[in-house]
Amino acid sequence: MEKTNKPKNARFAAFIKKNLYLILMIVCVIAIATMVAVTYAVRQKGTENAIDVSAKEQPSHTETDVTDKPTSTDEPKDEPTASDEVLFDLPLEGETVGVFANDTLVYNATLNQWSTHEAYDVAAEAGTEVKCVYDGKVESITTSVLRGTEVVVLHGNGMKTVYSLLGSDVKVSVGADVKKGDVIGHIAETGTFEKHKGPHLHLEVWNAEGEKVDPTLFFESTDK
Numbered sequence: 097m098e099k100t101n102k103p104k105n106a107r108f109a110a111f112i113k114k115n116l117y118l119i120l121m122i123v124c125v126i127a128i129a130t131m132v133a134v135t136y137a138v139r140q141k142g143t144e145n146a147i148d149v150s151a152k153e154q155p156s157h158t159e160t161d162v163t164d165k166p167t168s169t170d171e172p173k174d175e176p177t178a179s180d181e182v183l184f185d186l187p188l189e190g191e192t193v194g195v196f197a198n199d200t201l202v203y204n205a206t207l208n209q210w211s212t213h214e215a216y217d218v219a220a221e222a223g224t225e226v227k228c229v230y231d232g233k234v235e236s237i238t239t240s241v242l243r244g245t246e247v248v249v250l251h252g253n254g255m256k257t258v259y260s261l262l263g264s265d266v267k268v269s270v271g272a273d274v275k276k277g278d279v280i281g282h283i284a285e286t287g288t289f290e291k292h293k294g295p296h297l298h299l300e301v302w303n304a305e306g307e308k309v310d311p312t313l314f315f316e317s318t319d320k
């Protein structure tokens with residue numbers, strides 16, 4: 097047994113001796129390669145994480161945008177006005193004879209001048225009832241040559257609706273609570289500032305800031 101083993105062992109030992117440096121080098125190369133591979137793998141994981149993070153940040157813009165965000169999100173908050181919630185009833189059934197125009201000039205044949213028209217005009221025969229478009233309280237009733245009898249209704253949200261060119265025989269009094277659909281007055285041939293349109297209601301809507309806004313924004317549908 098020894099005799100057969102010895103040469104084998106001897107050969108193996110000789111082989112090891114002969115190739116010791118080579119083996120050591122191979123072992124070293126494998127060790128270095130492993131280290132490099134591990135290091136690379138770890139690094140790659142790190143960059144993957146970094147990519148993930150930046151990918152998550154991307155939809156919310158760059159860092160500078162993120163710092164700007166509070167101001168940009170504050171601005172649109174003011175935009176949704178009462179128009180999203182408030183829904184008016186039509187004050188009467190009739191033909192639209194004037195639309196809201198605050199950025200274009202409309203010719204007024206009666207006054208022979210061009211001006212904005214920040215109201216909604218609905219024509220109907222004299223005597224046609226004009227109804228309150230939304231719950232509120234009558235703030236004022238005035239009469240003038242230009243605007244006929246005019247009723248202003250203040251609503252709970254700070255908005256106002258102004259019904260101009262009415263007959264003097266109004267159905268409400270100052271301070272009275274009015275509901276949507278209550279008769280306020282009637283169409284008449286009073287008021288001179290839009291006489292060329294014939295008898296009609298000149299309806300204005302003022303928002304809580306006192307700006308005139310398009311009344312049709314608050315109607316479910318209008319027969320334009």
Ligand SMILES: [Zn+2]
Pocket residue numbers: 194213215216217290297298299
């Ligand atoms: Zn008008």
